[in-house]
Amino acid sequence: MATATTTEITFDELGLAARNHALPLEALRHDVTPVGLHYLLIHYDIPSVDAQTWRLEVGGAVDRPLTLTLADLRSRPSRTVAVTLECAGNGRALLAPRSVSQPWLNGAVGNAEWTGTPLAPILEEAGVRAEGVEVVFRGIDRGVQGDVEQSYERSLPLADALADDVLLAYAVNGQPLPPQHGFPLRLVVPGWYGMTHVKWLAAITVVDEPFRGWQQDVSYRIRQSEDEQGTPVTRIVPRALMVPPGIPDFLTRTRIVEAGRCELQGRAWSGWGPIEHVEVSADGGETWADATVEPGPSRFAWSSWRFEWDAAPGEHVLSCRATDATGRTQPLDAEWNFDGFCNNAVQRVPVVVRAATR
Numbered sequence: 001m002a003t004a005t006t007t008e009i010t011f012d013e014l015g016l017a018a019r020n021h022a023l024p025l026e027a028l029r030h031d032v033t034p035v036g037l038h039y040l041l042i043h044y045d046i047p048s049v050d051a052q053t054w055r056l057e058v059g060g061a062v063d064r065p066l067t068l069t070l071a072d073l074r075s076r077p078s079r080t081v082a083v084t085l086e087c088a089g090n091g092r093a094l095l096a097p098r099s100v101s102q103p104w105l106n107g108a109v110g111n112a113e114w115t116g117t118p119l120a121p122i123l124e125e126a127g128v129r130a131e132g133v134e135v136v137f138r139g140i141d142r143g144v145q146g147d148v149e150q151s152y153e154r155s156l157p158l159a160d161a162l163a164d165d166v167l168l169a170y171a172v173n174g175q176p177l178p179p180q181h182g183f184p185l186r187l188v189v190p191g192w193y194g195m196t197h198v199k200w201l202a203a204i205t206v207v208d209e210p211f212r213g214w215q216q217d218v219s220y221r222i223r224q225s226e227d228e229q230g231t232p233v234t235r236i237v238p239r240a241l242m243v244p245p246g247i248p249d250f251l252t253r254t255r256i257v258e259a260g261r262c263e264l265q266g267r268a269w270s271g272w273g274p275i276e277h278v279e280v281s282a283d284g285g286e287t288w289a290d291a292t293v294e295p296g297p298s299r300f301a302w303s304s305w306r307f308e309w310d311a312a313p314g315e316h317v318l319s320c321r322a323t324d325a326t327g328r329t330q331p332l333d334a335e336w337n338f339d340g341f342c343n344n345a346v347q348r349v350p351v352v353v354r355a356a357t358r
Contacts, residue, residue, distance in 0.1 A: 009093075013103045022107030028243045028267050031111070031297070031304070032082065035173055038110030039194075040180055041087050041102060043152055044143030047200050051184045056168075060136070060205035063127030070184050073168060076117040081165060081190060082301035084111045084269040088193035088220055088233045092340030099340040106241060106347055111267070111302050114188045116169035120162045123206070128158065131208040135161040137187050140200040148214045154198055155211035156189065165190045165300065168201065190300035191235050191271035193342075195220050222337050230337075236271030238330055239344045240278050240305065240322035245351065255351045262311040266320055268293070269302035273325035278305040284317040285332050285346060291320070311353045318349040 020041050027037045051070050058066040087108035089101060102108075123135070139152040160166070167188040170177060177183040182199030189196045195215065211217075216232075223230025243265050246257035268275045274295065279288040291307040305320070321330040334345040 009103055010100060013100065016102045020102055022104060023110050025107055025241060025244050028241055029265070032173060033110040033112055035112070035175070035178060035181065038112055038181075039085070039087060039108045041089075041108065041194060042141075042180065043145065044141045046179050047140040049140065049179075049184055049200065054184055054202075056185060056201060057203045058122060058126050058205075059203070061129040061132040061208050062123075062206050063129060064125070066122065066126050068122075070170065073117050073170060073185065076121070078115055078117055079167060080113050080115040081167065081188070082111060082113050082297045083188060083190045084109065084236075084267075084296075084300065084302045085194050085197060086236050086239070086269070088195055088341045089339070090239075091334065091343030091345065094345070095334055095336055095340050095343055099338060101340065108194075109239075109241070109269075111269075111296075112172050113174070114167060114169040115171035115174070116167040116185075116188065118164060119166045119168055119187075119204075120164060122168070122204075123162060126206075128206050129208075132158055132206040133209060134158060134207050134211050136203075136205045136207055136211050136213070137198040137201060138203040138205070139182075139198045140202045146214055146218055150214050151202075152198060152215060153211070153213045154196055154215055155207070155213070156196070158206070160189070190298075193220075193233055193236055193271070195233065219339075220341065221339070222341055223339065225338055228338075233341050236269065237342050237344045238268070238270035238272070238275065238322040238324045238328050240266060240268035240275075240320040240330065241347055242266040242280075242318060242320050242349055244349055245318070252350075255349060257311050257351050257353045259311050259313050259353050259356045262309045264291075264307040264309050264318065264320075266305055267302040268305055268320075268322035269296075270322065270324035270326075270328065271300075272328055274299055275303045276323050276325050278303075278320060278322050280307040280309070281319040281321075281346075282309060282316050284348065285319050288321075311351075313353050313355040316351045316353060318351055319346045321346045
């Protein structure tokens with residue numbers, strides 16, 4: 001949660017950036033992101049959890065409260081789903097003035113195969129009462145944010161929690177969850193920004209009124225000032241990213257490309273619907289051409305795209321933008337908000353094309 005706006009990176013933010021990490025954009029080449037390259041945002045500390053004594057408590061406005069072990073959950077029907085996760089603050093550091101928080105550029109994303117058991121049958125087994133309106137998910141991780149000591153908690157409307165694709169995940173890419181990804185259990189809500197996917201899950205509570213916890217009612221909201229409550233962040237807005245072509249300058253990351261045929265490639269995704277098309281520009285967004293798009297392995301996983309570029313010598317700015325099935329399209333420029341959420345402005349990749357040498 002941002003506490004102010006600035007144009008300079010603070011030492012506190014450097015500390016956050018050292019704890020968390022983004023996806024190196026060259027890793028967009030992987031259909032499934034290796035776990036070590038998947039983006040990470042950890043609000044507090046990574047808990048130390050003993051899987052033998054850990055329990056998941058399911059309660060609140062239910063007829064039959066449940067206490068489940070990891071073995072109980074693993075014995076239930078399982079499902080593996082490819083899901084693209086993105087941090088709601090992805091692109092925050094590109095805004096001006098910039099809110100003081102994790103200083104993401106545009107790599108706070110990853111696409112993994114999550115394995116777990118669907119949540120809906122567990123809620124049905126517990127017997128949600130008629131007065132239930134939301135489901136609150138509480139993690140083991142605990143800390144202070146906004147001067148409030150808290151466990152990390154988020155809620156979903158009951159209808160969204162009961163969706164078939166919501167998982168209680170205990171594995172990623174075929175391996176048990178590593179500590180940094182929520183071992184032994186995390187929530188996976190395909191299509192929603194990462195703040196919803198509560199890690200180190202300890203309790204699921206059905207409530208009879210909207211949840212007013214700090215991470216729900218104060219943080220993760222689109223607002224124009226610190227005094228405004230704003231509207232909640234929910235599903236991922238469309239974004240396309242490009243694998244940076246050629247080779248990089250070490251400091252500026254400007255790309256160096258040889259003149260001639262150059263295949264551009266990347267990924268595109270949206271939490272609102274499948275990607276309909278991706279466009280590419282080689283002149284900073286003045287003109288656009290359609291790329292070839294291949295759908296992902298699930299409706300929640302990113303799509304791949306490719307584009308043949310005839311690279312002429314000189315300096316260029318490459319861009320890409322995605323449009324989903326609902327008609328949502330990336331803007332050329334970001335719509336500013338106080339906390340720097342949901343910045344899906346088109347990516348700009350500076351490129352220097354060198355004349356071919358014989």
